[in-house]
Amino acid sequence: MSEHEFMITMQDVNKWYGDFHVLKDVNLNIKKGEKLVICGPSGSGKSTTIRCLNHLEKFQEGKISINGTDLIEDVKVVRHIRSQVGMVFQHFNLFPHLSVLENLLLAPTWVHNKPRKEAIETAMYYLERVKIADQAHKYPNQLSGGQQQRVAIARCLCINPEIMLFDEPTSALDPEMVSEVLEVMVELAEEGITMICVTHEMGFAKKVADRVIFMDAGQIIEENEPHEFFDNPQSDRLKLFLDQILSH
Amino acid sequence: MATYTMKEAKPAPSTSKGLLFWLRENLFSDIKNSLLTLVGLYFLYTIIPPLLNWMIFDATWSGTKDEVVKEGARWIFIVEKFDQFIYGFYPESLHWRPNLVALICIAFLLSMKFVKNINIKIALILLFPVVCFVLISGGGFGLEVVETEKWGGLMLTVLVAAVGIIASFPIGIILALGRQSHMPIVKTLCVGFIEFVRGVPLITILFMASVVLPLFFSDGIDFDKLLRALIGITLFQAAYIAEVVRGGLQAIPRGQYEASESLGLSYWQGMILVILPQALKISIPNLVGSFISLFKDTTLVLIIGLFDILAMVTLTNSDTNWLGYEVEGYVFVTMIYWVICFTMSQYSKSIERKFNTEH
Numbered sequence: 001m002s003e004h005e006f007m008i009t010m011q012d013v014n015k016w017y018g019d020f021h022v023l024k025d026v027n028l029n030i031k032k033g034e035k036l037v038i039c040g041p042s043g044s045g046k047s048t049t050i051r052c053l054n055h056l057e058k059f060q061e062g063k064i065s066i067n068g069t070d071l072i073e074d075v076k077v078v079r080h081i082r083s084q085v086g087m088v089f090q091h092f093n094l095f096p097h098l099s100v101l102e103n104l105l106l107a108p109t110w111v112h113n114k115p116r117k118e119a120i121e122t123a124m125y126y127l128e129r130v131k132i133a134d135q136a137h138k139y140p141n142q143l144s145g146g147q148q149q150r151v152a153i154a155r156c157l158c159i160n161p162e163i164m165l166f167d168e169p170t171s172a173l174d175p176e177m178v179s180e181v182l183e184v185m186v187e188l189a190e191e192g193i194t195m196i197c198v199t200h201e202m203g204f205a206k207k208v209a210d211r212v213i214f215m216d217a218g219q220i221i222e223e224n225e226p227h228e229f230f231d232n233p234q235s236d237r238l239k240l241f242l243d244q245i246l247s248h
Numbered sequence: 249m250a251t252y253t254m255k256e257a258k259p260a261p262s263t264s265k266g267l268l269f270w271l272r273e274n275l276f277s278d279i280k281n282s283l284l285t286l287v288g289l290y291f292l293y294t295i296i297p298p299l300l301n302w303m304i305f306d307a308t309w310s311g312t313k314d315e316v317v318k319e320g321a322r323w324i325f326i327v328e329k330f331d332q333f334i335y336g337f338y339p340e341s342l343h344w345r346p347n348l349v350a351l352i353c354i355a356f357l358l359s360m361k362f363v364k365n366i367n368i369k370i371a372l373i374l375l376f377p378v379v380c381f382v383l384i385s386g387g388g389f390g391l392e393v394v395e396t397e398k399w400g401g402l403m404l405t406v407l408v409a410a411v412g413i414i415a416s417f418p419i420g421i422i423l424a425l426g427r428q429s430h431m432p433i434v435k436t437l438c439v440g441f442i443e444f445v446r447g448v449p450l451i452t453i454l455f456m457a458s459v460v461l462p463l464f465f466s467d468g469i470d471f472d473k474l475l476r477a478l479i480g481i482t483l484f485q486a487a488y489i490a491e492v493v494r495g496g497l498q499a500i501p502r503g504q505y506e507a508s509e510s511l512g513l514s515y516w517q518g519m520i521l522v523i524l525p526q527a528l529k530i531s532i533p534n535l536v537g538s539f540i541s542l543f544k545d546t547t548l549v550l551i552i553g554l555f556d557i558l559a560m561v562t563l564t565n566s567d568t569n570w571l572g573y574e575v576e577g578y579v580f581v582t583m584i585y586w587v588i589c590f591t592m593s594q595y596s597k598s599i600e601r602k603f604n605t606e607h
């Protein structure tokens with residue numbers, strides 16, 4: 001398969017924070033519509049990996065290409081790539097001074113120059129999709145964590161992205177609210193958007209992922225389709241990790 | 249196994265509310281507190297009645313100074329010199345112009361509250377200072393020119409403070425952003441400017457503006473003295489605003505920057521739409537604090553020969569017909585300053601409430 005048929009390619013990506021080697025020769029090819037789950041202990045570089053994909057982190061060596069565009073240090077290229085990549089954060093990062101609806105309108109009206117009326121229609125459509133349209137005029141801090149995260153997902157969808165990145169989307173939520181967010185993510189996955197998800201929700205990984213990747217110490221240690229990944233881990237490191245997260 | 253039914257909420261017991269409860273809880277909760285309350289009350293008793301007598305009950309409000317018989321304040325001095333306190337040496341026949349400007353200011357503030365159309369708002373904001381300037385200084389539309397030397401009194405105080413506040417605000421924000429910039433030259437210039445200005449007293453900057461600055465220009469160019477003071481005050485205030493805004497910027501979580509970047513907003517879009525609204529909101533109390541102290545600092549312009557309200561009081565006190573009225577004069581100025589500063593701080597509280605989205 002040639003390079004251009006992949007939605008995302010990472011070739012020998014290396015990254016350092018000062019002298020600390022965070023990403024070591026990360027190679028990853030992701031097809032259009034593929035659902036990838038990345039897991040691993042904290043500090044293993046999984047968040048850093050997906051943050052490199054929309055240039056929230058710079059990398060020093062290697063090559064990343066998104067939907068045929070090489071990611072280089074150029075304002076226009078970076079903006080072009082970001083307009084195709086939506087990112088959902090652990091702490092939601094909604095803009096607290098704007099209402100839910102205004103949060104959703106910001107990128108479409110200012111970055112994609114959509115007329116406001118059209119942007120509102122799109123925003124309301126996605127708010128309905130994440131089942132929160134009745135809260136459109138509230139402020140983020142008036143919503144529960146689960147609701148905020150669903151708004152954050154809708155905010156990304158409003159820019160009509162090719163790729164969605166999820167950076168531990170349920171880790172900051174109360175246990176009661178995890179499922180309402182996962183439900184939205186499952187629905188999204190069924191629609192064929194390319195998804196990369198850093199998460200420890202193993203149920204979600206089994207249900208949705210085409211492929212699961214295990215990272216440790218800045219490297220990809222193991223990758224497999226989900227059932228093999230969980231039922232038949234190969235490396236000792238992954239066996240230990242799975243033991244620890246599944247033991248209770 | 250045990251199960252429990254949900255209970256109804258009950259009202260709080262009557263012993264924990266009401267005036268008596270409040271008094272006992274706050275003023276007489278124990279012996280020490282009760283003693284302090286009594287001492288405080290006695291202190292107020294010794295201060296307030298004499299003060300009220302002097303200011304109001306024994307005060308002379310009208311008549312000529314030879315008819316004064318009462319012991320209290322002789323406010324006739326203020327009445328007599330009122331126009332000078334307010335307008336300085338501005339020609340009396342033209343006092344309607346500053347008065348009109350004051351009305352326009354009120355109308356402008358109200359229009360900012362009630363006009364919803366953003367284009368009209370911007371037009372008003374741009375038009376407002378031009379109209380005010382033309383009205384006060386004259387020189388167009390058949391208005392007689394009034395040189396800035398004649399401007400004075402409360403009018404000058406408010407004008408210097410208003411220009412200083414309005415002009416320094418955008419400059420301060422740009423300096424604060426520059427200070428956070430990743431571009432070394434921009435950053436160095438901004439840090440250098442801010443630290444230099446903050447390390448120098450305002451008086452020095454005013455002296456520099458009025459004495460040193462003209463040395464750099466050839467003889468033909470003569471800056472207006474007031475304009476030089478305004479530039480000095482604006483730059484001085486901008487450095488302080490920059491530090492206040494920087495404090496606000498630092499309080500914004502990293503995630504807000506990342507979210508706005510990841511949505512594809514450019515640096516300036518992210519700053520203007522996402523970061524600054526939040527940072528400025530946090531900074532409101534400190535910004536207003538800094539505006540209030542600027543308002544009081546404007547009185548230093550008397551050093552370079554401009555007559556603000558305080559200078560006018562000092563000046564009228566040296567009128568040989570009106571010697572010995574310092575106390576009334578300064579009490580009057582104190583009240584004017586206090587009313588304006590208190591209004592500003594109350595206004596800031598109301599904006600804070602308005603912008604509060606954490607219900």
